[in-house]
Amino acid sequence: MNKIIPTIEAIEKLSLTEKVGQLFMPAAFINDTEEEIQQLEKLISEHHVGGLCFFHSRASAATNFEGKKKVVINENSFDTLKNLIKRYQNAATYPLLISIDAEWGLAMRIENTPQYPYAITLGANADNEVLAFEVGKQIAKDCKAAGIHWNLSPVVDININPNNPVIGYRSFGDDKKNVVNMATAFVKGTQSEGVLTSIKHFPGHGDTATDSHLGLPVIEKSKEELIENELYPFQKLIDEGVDSVMVGHLSVPALTKSPSLPSSINKDIITGILRTEMGFDGVVISDALNMHAVxxxxxxxxxxEWLAFDAGNDVLCFAEHTEEGIQHILRNATETQINKSIERIWQLKEKASLKEDSTLKLTDPSSLNRKIAENSLTLHHGTSADIAAFKTTNFCTLTIKRFGTDQTKQDILDNILEMKKEVEQETEILLLLTPPQIKPTNNFGFFDAEIDFINELIASKNVILYHFGNPYALKFFSTEKTTATVIAYQNFKEFQDVATEHFLGTLEAKGKLPFSIEKSL
Incomplete structure (x- = not known):
């Protein structure tokens, strides 16, 4: 890989066309064909793109949105990723800035790599920023082992809307101060390993009911309300010092004279609010420009691509039309405008110390995940005494979880009928519940018959419920009618072990639900 030259030298040495190429960060995919890999190598070498953002495949959720294309599983994803990064770096005249969304670890994009808990789980660790720092640090180590310089996280959106289809579990919660504390710790942990971060999704995606992958969310709030809430975490972290801010695709009428223009391509919001009013002079990166909101x-x-750059974005993430975008920017932008962005980008490249280290290995998340499980486990309803009394009964244990992706709907419905028969004569039930999916689409993957069955159990039996997964899914269930409800947040083994110890009475639930559940019954 070529050595990064100093910023001053880069501004003097690079041609204007090369500089504009540096603004672009197209997507790279782990599971591309050899032909697709060569096409990207050609794009890098001929158009001097400045960086790449890695995704799993062209069929994955981040690229196919709510599509139904089959996602290929690659057992050797991590090695494939490392090899691709080397190939793409070799194709570049100037070192590439490599980024990825690793909010809960490389596992967000790459299978068979370490997975750490979601932001919502960290948010349940009341006042325990040490663990958020350690998560940021561990994920940064994994990024370095892969050859990645820039983790496009954390999410600092305050998840005010419980029906948010895209943020939800990716947020630290609905309390702005808790969001700031956890996000600041995560950023500092990441920075401690020399890896870059990006706070997102400016000016705040937490109070929306629309997924910006699919449409344009509208936030109808006054500027005063936005400053008090949505903008609060961004301002606090900017004041602390952050590498970059990612701008989301949102309509925020109170911040612009052009409310129909999404924030990601809106000069009033990026140059006016973020740069001028909030004083951020670092790198601004757009959210993925392939998203349907724009x-x-x-x-x-x-x-x-031109509109995004002109609005104030320095890095054009997931730009799908690099060659045409370069021509638009060359025709319309001033050299001063281009040089200012290149100066910011190059300083970020220098800070990232773009060098390879093949000796680095992936982390083992088990010990840290165990600590987080112990500190996040939340007694949501009922008391420890209720659980202790329940244990003295002749209870039966019922597990509701999808054990295989090959189950048909009929298989699942037949299974419910079997369970109904099994528990017909039972009065006390220990219910271990794992939602089929982490995202809220289609009722978190639950069929209506499953929701009805669980609520019938709660209404007619003494139920102790342990919930392993996105706690927003609890809105479908009458948890207030259970004998007790305990939230474990994740279905990792460490969280299952901690839940077992809690039920046995050897471990106390210390966590606090970081948001309010709005019922859907």
Whole structure:
């Protein structure tokens, strides 16, 4: 890999066309074909793109949105990732800045790599920023082992809307101060390993009921309300010192004279609010420009990329029309405008110390995950005494969890009928519940018959419920009618072990639910 030259030298040495190429960060995919890999190598070498953002595959959720394309499982994803990064770096005249979304670890994008708990689980660790720092640090180590310089996280959106389809479990919660504390610790942990971060999704994606992958969310709040809430974490972290801010695709009328123009391509919001009013002079990166909130409205190739740059973005993430975008920017931008962005980008590259270290290995998340499990376990309803009394009964244990992806709907419905028969004569039930999916689409994957069955159990039996997964799914269940409800947040073995110890009475539930559950009954 070529050595990074100093910023001053880069501004003097690079041609204007090379500089504009540096603004672009197209997507790279772990599971691309050899032909697709060579196409990207050609794009890198011919157009001097500045960086890459890695995704799992062209069929994964981040690229296919709510599509139904089959996602290929690659047992050797991590080695594939490392090899691809080397190939792409070799194709580049100037070292590439490699990024990835690793909010809960490389496992967010790459299978068979370490997975740490979701932000919501960290948010349940009341006042325990030490663990958030350690998570940031461990994930940063994994990024370095792969050859990744820039973790596009953490999410600092305050998840005010319980029906948020895209943030939810990715947020530290609905309390702005807890969000700031946890996010600051995560950032500092990441920085301690020399890895870059990006706080997102400016100006705040927490109070929306629309997924910006699919449409444009609208936030109808006054500027005063936004400063008090949505903008609060961004301002606090900017004041602490952050590497970059990612701008989301949102309509926020109170912050602009052009409310129909999404925040990601809105000069009033990026240059006006973020840069001028909030004083941020670091790198601004757009949210993925392939997302339907913006991409479907700009069919002319390159136009969206120009608008994003002109609005104040330095890095154009997931730009799908690099060649055309370069031409649009060369025709319309001033050299001063281009040089300012190049100066920011190059300083970020220098800070990232773009060098390879093949001796680094992936972390083992078990010990840290165990600590987080112990500190996040939450007694949501009932008391320890209720659970102790329940244990003296002749209870039966019922596990509701999808054990295989090959189950048909009929298989699942037949299983419910079997369970109904099994528990017909029972009066006390220990219910271990894992939602089929982490995302809220289609009722977190639950069929109506499953929701009805669980609520019938709660209404007619003495139920102790242990919930392993996104706690927002509890809105479908009458938890207030259970004998006790305990939230474990994740279905990792460490969280299952901690839940077992809690039930046995050898471990106390210390966590606190970091948001309010709104019922859907």
């Amino acid at each position: 991409s479907k409205h700009y069919p002319i190739k390159g136009e969206l």
